[in-house]
Amino acid sequence: xxxxxxxxxxxxxxxxxxxxxxxxxxxxxxxxxxxxxxxxxxxxxxxxxxxxxxxxxxxxxxxxxxxxxxxxxxxxxxxxxxxxxxxxxxxxxxxxxxxxxxxxxxxxxxxxxxxxxxxxxxxxxxxxxxxxxxxxxxxxxxxxxxxxxxxxxxxxxxxxxxxxxxxxxxxxxxxxxxxxxxxxxxxxxxxxxxxxxxxxxxxxxxxxxxxxxxxxxxxxxxxxxxxxxxxxxxxxxxxxxxxxxxxxxxxxxxxxxxxxxxxxxxxxxxxxxxxxxxxxxxxxxxxxxxxxxxxxxxxxxxxxxxxxxxxxxxxxxxxxxxxxxxxxxxxxxxxxxx
Amino acid sequence: xxxxxxxxxxxxxxxxxxxxxxxxxxxxxxxxxxxxxxxxxxxxxxxxxxxxxxxxxxxxxxxxxxxxxxxxxxxxxxxxxxxxxxxxxxxxxxxxxxxxxxxxxxxxxxxxxxxxxxxxxxxxxxxxxxxxxxxxxxxxxxxxxxxxxxxxxxxxxxxxxxxxxxxxxxxxxxxxxxxxxxxxxxxxxxxxxxxxxxxxxxxxxxxxxxxxxxxxxxxxxxxxxxxxxxxxxxxxxxxxxxxxxxxxxxxxxxxxxxxxxxxxxxxxxxxxxxxxxxxxxxxxxxxxxxxxxxxxxxxxxxxxxxxxxxxxxxxxxxxxxxxxxxxxxxxxxxxxxx
DNA sequence: GAGATTATTGTAATCGATTACATTTGAAAT
DNA sequence: ATTTCAAATGTAATCGATTACAATAATCTC
Numbered sequence: 001x002x003x004x005x006x007x008x009x010x011x012x013x014x015x016x017x018x019x020x021x022x023x024x025x026x027x028x029x030x031x032x033x034x035x036x037x038x039x040x041x042x043x044x045x046x047x048x049x050x051x052x053x054x055x056x057x058x059x060x061x062x063x064x065x066x067x068x069x070x071x072x073x074x075x076x077x078x079x080x081x082x083x084x085x086x087x088x089x090x091x092x093x094x095x096x097x098x099x100x101x102x103x104x105x106x107x108x109x110x111x112x113x114x115x116x117x118x119x120x121x122x123x124x125x126x127x128x129x130x131x132x133x134x135x136x137x138x139x140x141x142x143x144x145x146x147x148x149x150x151x152x153x154x155x156x157x158x159x160x161x162x163x164x165x166x167x168x169x170x171x172x173x174x175x176x177x178x179x180x181x182x183x184x185x186x187x188x189x190x191x192x193x194x195x196x197x198x199x200x201x202x203x204x205x206x207x208x209x210x211x212x213x214x215x216x217x218x219x220x221x222x223x224x225x226x227x228x229x230x231x232x233x234x235x236x237x238x239x240x241x242x243x244x245x246x247x248x249x250x251x252x253x254x255x256x257x258x259x260x261x262x263x264x265x266x267x268x269x270x271x272x273x274x275x276x277x278x279x280x281x282x283x284x285x286x287x288x289x290x291x292x293x294x295x296x297x298x299x300x301x302x303x304x305x306x307x308x309x310x311x312x313x314x315x316x317x318x319x320x321x322x323x324x325x326x327x328x329x330x331x332x333x334x335x336x337x338x
Numbered sequence: 339x340x341x342x343x344x345x346x347x348x349x350x351x352x353x354x355x356x357x358x359x360x361x362x363x364x365x366x367x368x369x370x371x372x373x374x375x376x377x378x379x380x381x382x383x384x385x386x387x388x389x390x391x392x393x394x395x396x397x398x399x400x401x402x403x404x405x406x407x408x409x410x411x412x413x414x415x416x417x418x419x420x421x422x423x424x425x426x427x428x429x430x431x432x433x434x435x436x437x438x439x440x441x442x443x444x445x446x447x448x449x450x451x452x453x454x455x456x457x458x459x460x461x462x463x464x465x466x467x468x469x470x471x472x473x474x475x476x477x478x479x480x481x482x483x484x485x486x487x488x489x490x491x492x493x494x495x496x497x498x499x500x501x502x503x504x505x506x507x508x509x510x511x512x513x514x515x516x517x518x519x520x521x522x523x524x525x526x527x528x529x530x531x532x533x534x535x536x537x538x539x540x541x542x543x544x545x546x547x548x549x550x551x552x553x554x555x556x557x558x559x560x561x562x563x564x565x566x567x568x569x570x571x572x573x574x575x576x577x578x579x580x581x582x583x584x585x586x587x588x589x590x591x592x593x594x595x596x597x598x599x600x601x602x603x604x605x606x607x608x609x610x611x612x613x614x615x616x617x618x619x620x621x622x623x624x625x626x627x628x629x630x631x632x633x634x635x636x637x638x639x640x641x642x643x644x645x646x647x648x649x650x651x652x653x654x655x656x657x658x659x660x661x662x663x664x665x666x667x668x669x670x671x672x673x674x675x676x
Numbered sequence: 677g678a679g680a681t682t683a684t685t686g687t688a689a690t691c692g693a694t695t696a697c698a699t700t701t702g703a704a705a706t
Numbered sequence: 707a708t709t710t711c712a713a714a715t716g717t718a719a720t721c722g723a724t725t726a727c728a729a730t731a732a733t734c735t736c
Contacts, residue, residue, distance in 0.1 A: 001395075003722055014686045019724055029684060049451040050392040051722030054691050057339075059388065061431070069420075070413040070613070078407055082434050091448065093399070094432040096420050110429065113387040115399075220617060249617060256619075275408070276614055279558060279587060281594075341692055352716045357694055367714060389692035392721050683732070690724080699716070706709080 002045045011039035022047060062302060063116040065095040065107045067123035072274045073244070073291060074122055077143060080295020081120060088303055090117075101125045111138050118302045121145065125187060139305035143298040145189055146315070153311060155298045157320040159189050162287045163196025163241075164203075165322055166269045169285075170239045171204050174331035175267060179212045179237035181226045181247050193243045193271065212237055216247050223250025231258050238331050239267035245277045245286055252282075252327065263329035273323055283325035290318050340383045349377035360385060400640060401454040403433040403445045405461035410612045411582070411629060412460055415481060418633020419458060426641055428455075439463045449476050456640045459483065463525060477643035481636040483527055484653070491649060493636045495658040497527050500625045501534025501579075502541075503660055504607045507623075508577045509542050512669035513605060517550045517575035519564045519585050531581045531609065550575055554585045561588025569596050576669050577605040583615045583624055590620075590665065601667035611661055621663035628656050 008015045013032060020028050021036040028036075039045075053059050064081055066074045078092075085092050093116055097103040104126050111119045111134060118139030124131060128147045134140060135152045146154040170178050180197045183190030194213065201208050214229060216222035223242055230236050231254060242248035248270030252262050262268055262282055270277060273288035297316055304311055346353045351370060358366050359374040366374075377383070391397050402419055404412045416430075423430050431454055435441040442464050449457050449472060456477030462469060466485045472478060473490045484492040508516050518535045521528030532551065539546050552567060554560035561580055568574050569592060580586035586608030590600050600606055600620055608615060611626035635654055642649055 001722095004724095005722080015723080016687080016725075017685060020685090023724085027684065032684080046447065046450040046452075048392075048722050049453045050388060050395075050397065051691090052724070054386075054388040054392050054693085054722080055724045057388075057691065069407075069416055070410050072408050072410065075408040075413060078432075079434065079436075082407075082432075091453070092432050094416075094420075094430050096417065098417075109384065112384040114384075115387045115429070220613075253617070275558075276617075279591070279614075280617075281619065339692095342694095343692080353693080354695075354717080355715060358715090361694085365714065370714080386692050389721090390694070392692085392723085393694045395721065677736105679735085681732100681734075684730080686729070687727085689726080692721105694720080696719080697717085699714100701714070702712090704709100704711080706707100 001048075002043045004045075004047065006043055007036065007039045007045050010043065011035045057114070059115060059117050060089055061091045061093050061116045062299070062306075063093045063095055063107060063110055063119040065097060065104060065119065065121050065123060067097055067099050069094070069096040071246075072276070073272050073289075076274075076291035077122060077295040077298075080292040080297075081299045082295075083292070084296050084299035084303070088299075090299075090303070097123060099123075105130070108134050111140075118306050120298050120302055123187075139302055141298045141302045141305065143294050145187065148188065151314055153301050153305065153314040153316075155294050155301065155316045155318065156189075157289050157294075158317050159192035160196040160199065162320045162322075163193040163243075163271075164200040165196075165320075166241055166271070166287050167197045167200035168204075169322060169324075170241060170267060170269060170328065171200060171206070173239070173267065173328060175237075175239040176206055176331075177209075177212070177235065177237040177239070178206075179214070179227075179230045179240040180208075181214050181216045181223055181240065181242040181251060183216060183218050183243040183247075185215055190243060197241060216243070218244050218246060220246045220250040220253075223247030224254045225250075227251035227254035231255070231260075237266070239269070239328070241269045241271075243271050245270040245272045245274045245284060248284055248286065248327075249276070249280055252280075252284075263327050267328040267331070269328060277323075278325065282327050285325045285327045286323055288321045288323045290320070293318055339386075340381045342383075342385065344381055345374065345377045345383050348381060349374045395452070397453060397455050398427055399429045399431050399454045400637070401431045401433055401445060401448055401457040403435060403442060403457065403459050403461060405435055405437050407432070407434040409584075410614070411610050411627075414612075414629035415460060415633040415636075418630040418635075419637045420633075421630070422634050422637035422641070426637075428637075428641070435461060437461075443468070446472050449478075456644050458636050458640055461525075477640055479636045479640045479643065481632050483525065486526065489652055491639050491643065491652040491654075493632050493639065493654045493656065494527075495627050495632075496655050497530035498534040498537065500658045500660075501531040501581075501609075502538040503534075503658075504579055504609070504625050505535045505538035506542075507660060507662075508579060508605060508607060508666065509538060509544070511577070511605065511666060513575075513577035514544055514669075515547075515550065515573065515575040515577070516544075517552070517565075517568045517578040518546075519552050519554045519561055519578065519580040519589060521554060521556050521581040521585075523553055528581060535579060554581070556582050556584060558584045558588040558591075561585025562592045563588075565589035565592035569593070569598075575604070577607070577666070579607045579609075581609050583608040583610045583612045583622060586622055586624065586665075587614070587618055590618075590622075601665050605666040605669070607666060615661075616663065620665050623663045623665045624661055626659045626661045628658070631656055 004015045008018050095107040120141045124145040142154045144156050182194045214226040216226050270284045270286035273286045277284040277286050342353045346356045433445040458479045462483040480492045520532045552564040554564050608622045608624035611624045615622040615624050
């Protein structure tokens with residue numbers, strides 16, 4: 001392996017000078033610089049990043065912990081993170097937990113061992129004191145998720161208000177029996193969406209039958225299964241709001257499997273606006289999250305934290321939008337569906 | 339920051355002893371070990387990985403270069419890679435090129451700078467001599483892609499034979515006018531699939547009209563657009579084979595948009611078997627690649643390379659399968675479609 | 677041209693671990 | 707009690723860069 005002293009020897013200078021040339025620090029004579037560059041070229045020298053990192057005690061790497069990399073929702077966010085990372089000469093270490101809390105814990109150690117300068121969590125199912133603890137010592141940003149009463153910087157949409165918005169849309173279409181398929185209720189974001197649903201229903205004085213709220217796990221299959229439960233009722237809901245698009249599509253599959261149609265017989269709203277939401281038929285009405293933007297913002301915040309810059313605030317709420325496509329329809333009294 | 343000498347001081351031993359306890363090298367007295375462990379606990383010490391890496395000149399990190407992380411095909415492979423990586427105490431540095439060749443080049447330097455012990459490429463659009471060069475110096479494995487005449491270890495399916503298999507399936511269903519939507523022809527895997535298509539057609543003495551082969555770019559949109567071209571013909575093909583599932587689904591969208599039905603009017607076959615292939619309606623008939631297995635195998639090979647173990651061979655071909663779902667139908671002379 | 681000032685380069689410490697080699701300790705053998 | 711050997715521990719070099727500080731060279735001022 002070619003090291004800095006090989007270059008120094010060949011160029012007949014000290015390692016310090018080579019290092020100065022490398023870092024462009026400006027105090028090197030033109031001819032010397034050329035000599036050094038020539039030697040570098042000749043030897044095809046590449047500085048050993050490990051040594052540099054050790055000396056500077058920084059890795060120029062950040063860790064992103066993702067619950068499921070095969071979910072396009074998260075990979076879009078990752079794209080946003082990478083975009084800003086590259087601009088700022090950071091690299092991205094990927095930690096996929098496969099929805100396994102244990103694995104989340106393991107990634108905290110990677111940060112502690114200084115293998116990364118900071119961490120973005122797209123999942124936060126660990127006990128909050130563990131997160132608080134590590135966030136007090138290292139730069140940590142939460143994206144999508146947040147911790148109640150915590151000061152860890154967070155980027156997300158307002159899940160409560162967007163769920164309320166989606167629910168209200170259904171209510172305004174005339175629906176009263178609305179089913180809700182929630183995400184796993186141990187994550188706060190699921191609870192927020194449920195809360196938004198409840199708020200909207202309460203605001204319109206519509207009582208919620210407890211059976212019409214079912215807990216899924218964000219998977220296509222769970223959407224299918226929960227919808228099947230609804231369909232087994234004497235009086236199934238006339239509309240269903242699913243806490244993510246996968247479950248919404250699962251629900252539509254279930255509806256179709258019973259020979260019913262979407263939106264004619266039952267309306268469906270999803271959440272996230274993954275790519276497939278617009279491709280699927282019928283195209284899914286859903287809440288669109290600015291995934292790329294969330295990723296970008298999270299990385300921007302993390303860089304500020306790493307540089308010990310002051311943050312203006314520590315909760316950043318981005319705008320979501322209700323995207324109206326083809327899965328919802330006005331509900332008119334039985335016999336008069338239009 | 340707590341360092342090894344802090345621990346050594348507190349435990350009243352030398353750093354060497356602490357290090358021995360850390361690495362479990364066995365030659366430390368029981369009581370000493372306990373003293374050290376106690377100190378470690380008390381100080382909440384975590385070894386600085388950078389220092390260890392520098393000393394050992396290894397990073398326990400591998401780099402994976404992906405053309406598009408939002409494509410579930412690649413993220414599934416990534417899952418396989420990560421699975422084996424974790425088992426062997428490796429971490430995964432993610433390099434998403436966003437289908438940009440330039441970005442591919444950049445990632446080679448990360449390897450050169452020893453920021454990773456090896457690299458798995460899921461895309462190989464760079465000039466082959468660059469790849470050969472780096473592969474001669476560092477552990478590199480190609481997955482999905484391969485280089486003609488190269489000795490870089492490769493894991494993939496046999497794209498030629500699987501494309502042939504899919505085409506033959508259509509031919510056996512009675513189709514003669516078969517359209518092919520290829521991937522970008524600057525990647526070898528696309529050329530292989532085209533080759534397989536041609537072979538099957540030739541074997542059955544079916545001439546290929548050049549207009550019936552169109553080059554897409556693996557995106558949903560390009561599938562849609564190319565299919566629109568086919569549909570503009572006086573005599574559109576009765577079946578279409580797309581070189582990946584996204585394009586196949588795009589093609590189906592185009593067919594539906596003209597008021598035609600799949601498979602009744604036109605049959606469609608895809609390639610890859612992404613999750614959405616089975617969810618979409620009609621469920622897509624496609625070639626299934628063992629994505630997780632490809633990832634696993636690639637990582638296993640890379641570890642062997644890193645450990646300088648001998649490989650038995652350097653081309654690993656995994657089995658693919660034709661998954662028959664609902665997008666193909668027998669073709670009977672006009673007027674007698676069944 | 678002497679002295680002051682600035683530009684350029686070199687020397688050596690440093691980052692935090694690992695490890696070859698040296699030393700000490702303790703037990704067994706005689 | 708002395709010698710021998712193995713086990714346990716310590717000392718210091720090492721990995722390859724960066725950088726504080728020191729030293730030298732070049733330039734300017736009068």
